[in-house]
Amino acid sequence: MDLDFVCAHAGRPAAELTRRDVVRALLAVPSGVALVAVPDLRRALLAAGNPMSPAFWDSVKATLGAIESGTATVGDVQRWLESTGTEPLLLTRSFFVWPEEDERGPIAEEMYRRLVAHLEERVAEGVIDPDALARRDDGAREAYEDLQEHWLNSPLPDGRIPSVVVGDEQDEEMFAARDEEEAFALGELRRILAELPEPVRPASELHRACVRLREVLAGPGYPGNVLRACAGFGEGEELPEDDEELWLTVTAGIAGPISDLPEEDDTVEAFTDLEGELGHEDTALAALCAIHYADWLAVVAALARRGPGVLASPERIARLIAESDDIDVDLDDPEDLEAAEMLFGSVTPLWASLGIVDRNEILTPLGHWGLPRALERAWSPFD
Template identity: 80%
Template structure:
């Protein structure tokens, strides 16, 4: 490692290198190599008219030695990198987090470079004191954090707010990945169902289930409030057609459409970060945490086995672990327990819909309707 390496790594001439450029280059090689190269690198930069500063070189030596001895934590190394004065904070006061370098989209990369350029301007204007940061000055650190917070939340000339632009791009990427996963799961479900005989529609069972379902949905509290949120029916009239009602509510369990309606104590309930969730909130959280692959494995297993098969949370967890339809490793007891816990929120709702009976056994209505409901959940916009 030498000055040429640092220049290539930073894509800058030696006279333009910043403390951040040098620090990132030092961290890009084994710590032992960086420690050996440190004196020559310092002399070369000094000879080239860009000496940086003694506090920087001292902090570099201290950090590299800690890394080499195994005493440095990831957080300590990150904080040292940030103390160069032009490294964006990994986590800001408002809990904004920059994605990893290999996970940044074009907008995030643009904003990250913009932040670095802004910090370099502030260093040149002496609004940031890198030497004070390197020496652990708390006031300098607070000012450094405040500058970044302000930049992230201030409109740019084109009207975009950097922090919001990054968050929006991350949301779009997340939704795109979710849509891709859902589309694949839907195609697999249809492939599996195509090889199975179509069950007869249990008209009487469907009618009886919908009579009970309408009563549950019209009543207060659990499970009606959760089922209404799943189906997106809160405040809206229920469809008159039984099949439409039943499939919509069942599909909502696999893909909840809305949250529980807010009440007077909602702000307090969610502002208490150490408080426990209500039963209804916990149920909805569990439903939202179940992956497409898990739903696919469970519904495929139940469709193949047909009415009469046990569909308890324990058996469902085993269906997932033993499924040949999905690529999942559930070898540890904790994995089975996690799946069982999530589906313990599902089976009571299934019982309200007549999908399973009181002994948690799959009914003819459940065999007929579950695959159709899951297909609807994954086909809807």
């Protein structure tokens, strides 16, 4: 490693290199190699008219030495990089987080470059003092954080607010990835179901289940409030008159909840109490939202193949996921099995309210007939 390497890594001539350029280049090679290269690199920069400061080189030796000895944490290294004065903060006070370098979209990449340029201008103007940052001066660090926070949340000349447009781009990417995953899961579900015989529609069992379901949905508290949220039924909204439509809507909602629980007077207070715990209903709804498409596919495909009478307890469901040939998942770790079991521990009581499983958590003919249809509905795009 030498000055030519740093220049190539930064894409700048030696006279224009910043502290950030040097640190990023040093971090791009093993710490031992970087330590050996530091003296020659320092002399080469001095000869190029870009000597940097003793405080900077002291921080270089101290941090590289800590990395080499294994005592430096990831946070220590990040803080060192940020102390160069032109590195965007990994996490701001408003909890803005930049995407990883290889995951940034065009907008995030543009805003990141703009911020780096903005910080370089502030260093040149003397607004940012990199030496004070290198010495871990608390006041300099606070001012550095304030400056970045202000830039991220202030309009650019074209009116865009950096933190907003980066967040919007990330949301769009997340939604696109989710839609792609959902479409793939739906295709796999339909392929699997096409290979199986068509179950008989249990009309009388469906009607009895809907009589109970209407009572549950009309009542206060759990599980009615969670099922209403899953199905997207608002307060006072009339339920579908058709039994099949009602049952499939609610069952599909368990695999893809449509709305949150209605807010109550103490909702804000409960969520601002950081030491408090979520209520049972909120915990159940959060668990439903955390279950992956692949897990739903593995479970429903396995139950569809096995038919009525199979055990569908949370423990068995976790094992069905682990043993599934329909998805590529590794649940051999006991902690992963426990996590899957915990998530589906919120599903099976709701299934019992719909007659999908009986009191012994055994799959019923209604569950065998309706679960695949409900899952297909949950994953099908709206017209």
